[in-house]
Structures are given as C-alpha cells and as structure tokens.
Amino acid sequence: MQTKLTVNGETREVDHDPRTTLLDTLREGLGLTGTKKGCDHGQCGACTILLDGERVNACLCLTAMHDGDDITTIEGIGTPETLSALQQAFVDSDGYQCGFCTPGQVMSATALLAEIKAGAPSYVSDDLEVPKLTDPEMAERMSGNLCRCSAYPLIREAIAMVADQEDAA
Template sequence: MTEIRMRVNGVVHSLDVEPWVSLLDALRERLGLTGPKKGCDQGACGACTVLADGVRINACLALAVQYADKEITTIEGLAQGGELHPVQQAFIRHDGFQCGYCTSGQICSAVAMLAEHAAGMPSVVSGSAARAELTDAEIRERMSGNLCRCGAYNGILDAIREVATP
C-alpha cells in the first residue's frame, strides 16, 4: 500500500492505495464520488473525465499515485456555493443529456475545453491559429474524446456554444 494525499473537490484526503489502483477507482470506491463513470475503462469514451489541476484527464487511465498532491475536480465539485456551474446550467437548459451516463464526463471536458480555447490552445481544426473562433466544428473536434451513446450531441453542442458566446 502507498499513502497518498490529494485534494478532491477542495477537500484534502489521505488514502492508502495499491500502486495499480486507477484514479477512477480511488474516486468511486474509496471516496464515494460516483459522478465519474466507468464506461469503457480504456480511455476511449470519456465518461470518467475529471480535472487534474484544471486539465481534463481520463481517470480510468490514470493511476491514483500519479495524482498525489494534485487538485482533482469531479462533477460533484463544479458547483460553488449552491450554484451550478454555468456549463451545468446550460446542459440542463439545452437537454444536453438523455440517459445521463456520459454527462459528468461531458461537462468536465467542456469546462476544460473552454479554458483551453480561452488560453489559445490550438486543435486539429484550428491548426496553429491561436484564438480560433469556436465554431461548431471546433467544438466537435475539441469534445471528440467524449462519446454519448444516446446521441445528445446537438444539446451538448448548443450548451457549450451558449456558454462560449459572450
């Protein structure tokens, strides 16, 4: 066992974990945070997306020990002071979910994607252009690591577009 400390949703936790325990399993099984979902468990679907120091990661591919002393934010930690995060509010307004299984990963990914775009990080669509317009094609490319088996993509796109538009 290895003892690690990590800040999850603003609270410091001390955990004893085996070196091979994924961050996803530590969050769900050790801390009871069931927002991040185990979909494919291979990094292909994005249902487990969380933020590590503000960067989106697939928690199923990350070892918990790699994230000792990091700030982890799950869907449960996005709301502040009883107010839903603007992306969460937009997903509700635009029906950006159906079954809801992928929703926490979609929302965490969208929050990070908007920050990446604001910081001028390029994508395959924008190429090397810094601060490319956040078109529908750009949003789709930047969110391509998150799959929705129900097909709620139009609502997801509308929600992200609403938050991205000043």
C-alpha cells in the same frame, strides 16, 4: 500505499493498492460516484476529470502517480441546488439525454472553454493564434467523449450558450 490528493478543494489522504486507478479511488475510496466508469480503457470519456486543470481520463491514471495533485470532479463543478452555468445549459438545451455520459461531457466542456479562453489551438483551428468556438472546433475538442444517445448537437448547443454568456459578461 498512501497518496495525498486535493479533490474539489479538499485535501484527502487515501490508502490504496499501488495498482488502483484514480477512477476507482474517486468512486470507491472517496465515494465520488459522479465520475462514471464506462469503458475502463480511455475510449469513452465518461471518467473525464480535471487534473491540475487539464482534462484526463481517470481510468488511465494510477492514483499513486498523482501524489499532491489537484483534482476536480463533477461534484466540484456544481451541486444539484446550485448548478454551474454549463450544467444549467445542459439542462436547458436537453444535452443530457440519459445522463450517463453527462458528468464526463461537462468536465470536458469545462476544459474546452478554458482552452479556448487561453488561446490553445486544436487540430481544426483555422487560426493558431486565436481559436474561435465554431461547431467543428467544439466537435473536435469533445471527440473524446462518447454519447450513446447521440445528443451531440444539444451538447454543443449547451457549450455555445455558456460561451456566448461569458462573451457577453
């Protein structure tokens, strides 16, 4: 089966079995191994990507269902030579520990910052009109991403650093 995807700004035509997940297409079909295969059940967040700007677990998506969709992976956020502000904040705050979950954490945090900027409330938002980036707000919005090293405070510190930079700009 053929599916056309725009991955990190580049249109790609992939030939795949209709049962292939987007995670496997990205990793095995396109060689984008930054998106990790953790639990393969949508419970750990290691495979988090942006699909048409929304965060999703790529292990729960079939490639065939996303013909024409726009996908951003960790490779589309920054490069080792030119880290995004969020990637740099993870390094500066030591929010990456072993690094396995980091790509999914960065992708989820990217979506979190966009959600806050757009005014989208979460379950713990005190104000449904203008959510604030509080520690409980970050913890709730990042709850779909597990870190076996328990670097959660450092991850939230990295997110807050970037949010503060964006507010100052």
